Amino acid sequence: MSNDGVLRNLRRQHELRVLAILVERGPCSRRELENATGLSRTTMSAIVADLVRRRAVADDAQRPATGRGRPTTLVRLNPHAAAAVGVELGRGHVSVAVAGIARTVLAHVTEPIGMESGLSARMDAALSLLERVAAGRRLALEGLAAAGLGLWGHHPDPRAGGGDPAGDLVVTDLAERLGVTLGAPVTWDNNIRLAAVAERYTVETPACADLVYIALSHGVGSGVVINGTLVRGASGTAGEIGHVSVEPSGPPCWCGGRGCLEQYLSIDAVLGRVRAVAPDVADVAGLVAALDRGDRSVRDVVDWSAELLGRALGTVAILLDPHRVVIGGELADLGDHLLGPVRASLARQKLSIRDRRLELGTARISQGAAAVGAALVALDRHSPIHGIAGAPAEPPGTSGPRFM
Amino acid sequence: MSNDGVLRNLRRQHELRVLAILVERGPCSRRELENATGLSRTTMSAIVADLVRRRAVADDAQRPATGRGRPTTLVRLNPHAAAAVGVELGRGHVSVAVAGIARTVLAHVTEPIGMESGLSARMDAALSLLERVAAGRRLALEGLAAAGLGLWGHHPDPRAGGGDPAGDLVVTDLAERLGVTLGAPVTWDNNIRLAAVAERYTVETPACADLVYIALSHGVGSGVVINGTLVRGASGTAGEIGHVSVEPSGPPCWCGGRGCLEQYLSIDAVLGRVRAVAPDVADVAGLVAALDRGDRSVRDVVDWSAELLGRALGTVAILLDPHRVVIGGELADLGDHLLGPVRASLARQKLSIRDRRLELGTARISQGAAAVGAALVALDRHSPIHGIAGAPAEPPGTSGPRFM
Structure with missing residues (x-):
């Protein structure tokens, strides 16, 4: 990775920690974010400004003053900010879902499609559906962290030597197109697996x-x-x-x-x-x-x-x-x-x-569940938040936490 | 958690990141550690001094000077530093294992025990065996991050409402005793499961x-x-x-x-x-x-x-x-x-x-594998290192990494 890449990666890690803290604790002051992350005031200031610019967070709320102090400005997640898009190409339908950083589903729509349509035509239909939904609900898609793609059949990573190379090339092309359109990294998987992920979020908190x-x-x-x-x-x-x-x-x-x-x-x-x-x-x-x-x-x-x-x-x-x-x-x-x-x-x-x-x-989701799952899996991969996404269950026994 | 606890927790997180970087990259200068973690020079200095004091790392190596500069002092892991102890109480034997922060097994010994011995006598035998091994091999056990305990049968977490409360009380007492003796948090699990963890580390790198x-x-x-x-x-x-x-x-x-x-x-x-x-x-x-x-x-x-x-x-x-x-x-x-x-x-x-x-x-380990697994599971829980311990496999498809 270039030096530039290393720095961008580090900045991204810091951003993720700020977002994770806002998800877990709710609105925080800049000072509280500095204490929780160990980052300097200058770094935090730059990160928050950038997140505000991208509409991922807002700094428009205040905590009332106590005693003679002044009110404190709070940073909070923008509940309407899209963090990931999921696209499901099904046999008889296409479905798209939009999820926020806190794993809330902001939109989920499904549309039938003829069995004669090829994968590329299905992607056209899904992207057009996404455009209409985003416009209709005023969802900002420019700051996406990730996108997910659901397909039928197994599409193992061709780099790992599995699967049918020809079939995987088609999938790689579809993923590439989705990534270029949305300006976000794309993760793909099988529709049934992605539906499992969607279902795990429908029932309980925590999932x-x-x-x-x-x-x-x-x-x-x-x-x-x-x-x-x-x-x-x-x-x-x-x-x-x-x-x-x-x-x-x-x-x-x-x-x-x-x-x-x-x-x-x-x-x-x-x-x-x-x-x-x-x-x-x-x-x-x-x-x-x-x-x-x-x-x-x-x-x-x-x-x-x-x-x-x-x-x-x-x-x-x-x-x-x-x-x-x-x-x-x-x-x-x-x-x-x-x-x-x-x-x-x-x-x-x-x-x-x-x-x-x-x-x-x-199942709680009758159709298009894989679109929701695709958005959530993409977030877990590119924007993991401890305690929300994919956090391991507590082990059966532990007498901690104590620290050495 | 008290404010004190929050600070100790934060310091512990920083320590873990320093150790993880040393595991992944090998010896590093303080400046390289500062750049990789984003921590200030003052904080890094205090962390390294503390780790040196506890013999977890050493700062006795140097990178030769290039050009007219001076040689750079490097911080490296102490390969003999114990990070976790695992104890297996088997039916016909007890076994103890000592592992380093990089998941190397520093010691692993097994001793037969009579079927008539109770759990408490088995713990006596294991602790005595550990003492002899640590003395014989000059292993420093004072800076342990964690300890693990392996037992036969299932011992689900009583706080989660599963299992036999009486049986679990016995286990809780054993774990408490192990934790007090070693001054480390204790995780426990079933011997067969822990053997699985040990086997996964015996074959390949990465595990x-x-x-x-x-x-x-x-x-x-x-x-x-x-x-x-x-x-x-x-x-x-x-x-x-x-x-x-x-x-x-x-x-x-x-x-x-x-x-x-x-x-x-x-x-x-x-x-x-x-x-x-x-x-x-x-x-x-x-x-x-x-x-x-x-x-x-x-x-x-x-x-x-x-x-x-x-x-x-x-x-x-x-x-x-x-x-x-x-x-x-x-x-x-x-x-x-x-x-x-x-x-x-x-x-x-x-x-x-x-x-x-x-x-x-x-199996590669014929007896006492759960002791090794117990040490490794305890490390994964209390000293997780990305890319070494429990890191999720790459998903089958992804066209990243790109960052928003």
């Missing part, structure tokens, strides 16, 4: 540190968040729960395995089995209707699928002990028709699972 | 970020490291691979499940099945001898166990895509007699597993 998101759609996949961090794996292929074998003596799967979860829990697999007993069920909505009517034979098919999903989740629970398992994808519309028998299956398994804090629910 | 360690002993358990961080789970029970069901229609397990891995891969389970065909096999050594002789019926029993272990590992590989799977515990002595058929089982499963970078091997 759930250990969460498994399972998409039951045309395929079956998952995103795993551990200690607040997305699990990608050594080859970038972590989370392929669809190919966990739930019936070792089951039929062969296209992947080479036998009795894979996807063979029982994809939309087509479930609808195929249902139609054998109820030929009039055309789609997921029809399936929900049949279950609502109390169709017993349809119920039995769904129960069997749920039993197998419960087996896979039992394994996940034993290995990873997540706090929360979230079911997404179109089959999440089955709601308690599916979750009920899954819970029963889990309860029949290892006793200690019942003592765990495992919560099972359906 | 393997995604590793699964499986102990095949009187029970079957595992430790999972993801993105360089130990997975503990929401209730502190992550890693119980022994109760993953590998035969859904198998016999009931004591845990409430069916066909659990432990029912096929514990020492007793394997020896029990072996004795049905070879009654003279008394123990693991006898089993290895029978396999070395090429006993076909014994071979078949081990092959079946390996097939089931391969199923469990296939699930692990699909979910987590680890870089390395390490087999530890007494049955690791089977070596390629076990690993060979496990690899064959993995190869028969999902095609894409074969494209992954999964490496399968036996």
